[in-house]
Amino acid sequence: MIHDGHKAWVVDPGDAAPVIEALDELGLSLAGILVTHHHGDHVGGLVGLSHRLQGPVFGPALERIPEPFQPVRQGERIEVLGLQFEVIDVPGHTLGHVAYFSGSTATVSSLGRPVLFCGDTLFSGGCGRLFEGTPEQMHDSLDRLSGLPDDTAVCCAHEYTLSNLKFARAVEPDNTALAQHTAWCEAQRAQARPTLPGRLDVERRINPFLRCSEPAVRAAARSRAPAARTPTEVFAALRQWKNEFR
Numbered sequence: 001m002i003h004d005g006h007k008a009w010v011v012d013p014g015d016a017a018p019v020i021e022a023l024d025e026l027g028l029s030l031a032g033i034l035v036t037h038h039h040g041d042h043v044g045g046l047v048g049l050s051h052r053l054q055g056p057v058f059g060p061a062l063e064r065i066p067e068p069f070q071p072v073r074q075g076e077r078i079e080v081l082g083l084q085f086e087v088i089d090v091p092g093h094t095l096g097h098v099a100y101f102s103g104s105t106a107t108v109s110s111l112g113r114p115v116l117f118c119g120d121t122l123f124s125g126g127c128g129r130l131f132e133g134t135p136e137q138m139h140d141s142l143d144r145l146s147g148l149p150d151d152t153a154v155c156c157a158h159e160y161t162l163s164n165l166k167f168a169r170a171v172e173p174d175n176t177a178l179a180q181h182t183a184w185c186e187a188q189r190a191q192a193r194p195t196l197p198g199r200l201d202v203e204r205r206i207n208p209f210l211r212c213s214e215p216a217v218r219a220a221a222r223s224r225a226p227a228a229r230t231p232t233e234v235f236a237a238l239r240q241w242k243n244e245f246r
Helices: 016-026 135-146 159-171 177-190 200-206 215-224 231-245
Strands: 006-012 029-034 059-060 070-072 077-080 083-089 099-101 113-117 154-158
Touching: 006 016, 006 077, 016 029, 029 077, 083 135, 135 200, 135 231, 159 177, 159 215, 159 231, 215 231
Parallel strands: 006 029, 029 059, 059 070, 113 154
Antiparallel strands: 077 083, 083 099, 099 113
């Protein structure tokens, strides 16, 4: 949720109840909703919020989102509480998945830096499973997100960070930045604090799925899939490894 003290927008409301609770606690009206993809844990609250909603629902044009919603595509811009958000197509997790990026440093979101709502495409230390898309699509999507500004706040949809970092350390056990970030995240979770939002420059240093051209990551991927040569092939090997990782 982002708000200006009066109006709020929410992203991917999988459940209406906590949204309504937050609106009531803060005395906010629900001005709009952004949806990144069609999975139930991202759209399950739409119907339950319809009686509180005073504005539009924006969602990916290529996916079936509960009606009514306004379809959006790559390059379109949406105004949210005075912030301009750009729609970025990021297929891979699902075929029509989109992300929303604002380069504004306005403080309406209390972050004061660029903001990325990336759904289940990019996680801290990881990425989403390929339920519908191809490795080529997901790798390209992650490359485009990786090109956003260093201080971008990565607002992903799930707190999977510690399990993702466990895998990342299996890929790059000698990555000092990864070890330091893991220690910080463990301390955060020990105090019941979130590790999110992340920072994009940190993700580039610690997230193996953004590091498919790094020698250590390539070598680790080839230990599982010797034929992996290109960054996309390295990504595919990493994603399959992660699917089986325990």
